[in-house]
Amino acid sequence: MEKPSKKLYPDYYQVIAEPIDMLTIESNIKSDRYGSLEEIIEDFKLMFNNCRQYNEEGSIIYEDANKLESVLMDKVRELGPPPEPNKKIIKVTKVKKNVNVLAQKLRTLYDTIRDHKDPKGRQLSLIFLKLPSKAEYPDYYEVIKRPIDLEKISQKLKSNQYESLDDMVSDFVLMFDNACKYNEPDSQIYKDALMLQRVALQTKLQLREDEEAVTDVGAAVQELLTSLFTSAYNHQDEEGRCFSDSMAELPEHDETDGKKSRALSLDLIKRRLDRGLYKRLDVFQEDMFACLERARKLSRTDSQVFEDSVELQSFFIRQRDELCRGGDLLHSPALNYTQEHLQMAVEAVKQEKLLQETPEEEVETKNSEESLKEASVNPGDSLSFNQQLYRIGDFVYAEPQERGMESHIIHIERLWTNQEGQQMLYGNFFYRPNETYHVTTRKFMEKEVFKSDAHIALPLSQVIGLCCVMSVKDYFRFRPEGFTDKDIYVCESRYSTKARSFKKIKIWPFSLPEHVKLVPRDEIIEPKRVMSVFRERVEKHKEEIAELEEGEKVLERVKPNVEIYNPQGVEGNTYYEQYNISCGAIKSGDCVYVRADTGRQLIAQIDSIWVTKE
Secondary structure, three states, rough: OOOOOOOOOOOOHHHHOOOOOOHHHHHHHHHOOOOOOHHHHHHHHHHHHHHHHOOOOOOOOHHHHHHHHHHHHHHHHHHOOOOOOOOOOOOOOOOOOOOOOHHHHHHHHHHHHHEEEEOOEEEEHHHHOOOOOOOOOOOHHHHOOOOOHHHHHHHHHHHHOOOOHHHHHHHHHHHHHHHHHOOOOHHHHHHHHHHHHHHHHHHHHHHHHHHHHOHHHHHHHHHHHHHHHHHHHHHHHOOHHHHHHHHHHHOOEEEEOOOOOOOOOOHHHHHHHOOOOOOOOHHHHHHHHHHHHHHHHHOOOOHHHHHHHHOOOOOOOOHHHOHHEEEEOOOOOOOOHHHHHHHHHHHHHHHHHHHHOOOOOOOOOOHHHHHHHHHOOOEEEEEEEEEEEEEEOOOEEEEEOOEEEEEEEEEEEEEEEEEOOOOOEEEEEEEHHHHHHOOOOEEEOOEEEEEEEEEEEEEEHHEEEEEOOOHHHOOOOEEOOOOHHHHHHEEEEEEEEOOOEEEOOOOOOOOOOOOOOOEOOOOOOOOOEEEOOOOOOOOOOOHHHHHHHHHHHHHOOOOOOOOOOOOOOOOEEEEEEEEOOOEEEEEOOEEEEOOOOOEEEEEEEEEEEEEEEO
């Protein structure tokens, strides 16, 4: 699709005289630069020949070039020879040499954003084509001061209003920033905006690689940080759940000396990143790690939030090392923090918190305990009531304990007939979202329920009918035969009534009863998460926006001078890993400008820092 990076593969451009890629060919087609079919075929052949010339014979890329060329020529033969041109009517327009290079690059950038799809083939840009309706979303225009959509960017492109790639990228970043400002951090549009912003920055750098100019280091670092943040934010488990979603359950404010302040969050870090406030990877990493460490500090060690924060930080480190090529592409003190440091830090927090935490034991009500004493009287695997057979393992609806409430969902664990001849069941409650305590920003899947730690014993006469609860792995692809959609639920997590917390179920603890058969769905369901029933507004209020904007400014922290022991140092000198000078804090490993005797600036890397005893 794209030519190799000049920075990473400089020898490619020494070996290949005429570099070309799919994006260039596509752009030429859209711009009507080809005068005939033969010209298009020649460019494709040039691209395949370049692949074979640069790569070793037998390599995957070499063989792929052969296969694609074979497919191309098969298609050409299938189409047959081109019609004879009518010389009186048809004129072949040759490609002009003085092609407007900027216009071509702008079109490539726009098309790349517009056509970008996720791994499932979903086109991410569709939601950005037009602005929200003023009638349906009047508050959008109160919160967003500079609305813009893809349609407006397209109009500016057609009327040649963009004077540089930076101008167009600024409009794209504004559009994506508006989406993130108005929508919740765990919403799909927020994540799509992050992904497209990353694509925009990457494409801009690629389009500039052929420019004879000094590399824009600041832009390259910004692209790397954005790529790192987006990868971490959109990191998913095998079911497609983003690990960052659980971070939305944390309190939005911290309290210090009785005063509330907006806490450091992934959303706030994203805003600082967009404003270009992060110039260094290590400073960006400090904020990311502080945010994830806060999540662990506020959560139980066996909670979903705690586990997700560890996975996010571990993934961040892996992605960081990959993007920085272990220090070959970008050298930074941030690389000194490794997976081993994370494991030790997490273990230390666990040891400290476990002393204060009590094990989450399943709570049983008093009446269930009393009822269980009678369970030895005529126990069985199934009982029939009102011509309906109930079996151990069935999910059932039970009469609500309060008027006006929805029926309870219970998983039958035991069945028996007591001494009075009354048919009884003992089962585990599965709670709906409105039966749990949760933060207002938490989202739930449609038809989602939670395995609770509460049990109950009750007469079969209180059972209303059968339902079915499925694991999240099966629910989207299968359905139980004989059940209507309204009686089928999905469960992904357990809920602790004592800790009022959620935790993902790693291994589904139930097998469906033998009489329940799963059949494939006609269409696989796309997982959708909806806002909590307690959340009437999904948009951020102006007050929230103001707090976030204020938080963007609070970035620079006072950094201490950090002494280190240097066994090879000069006696009397004090050595530092970090030291404050007039322009800010510097660290070992930093690259800095140094003024030479001639007055010129040199670039040097700091090996060691010391202060003499004088």
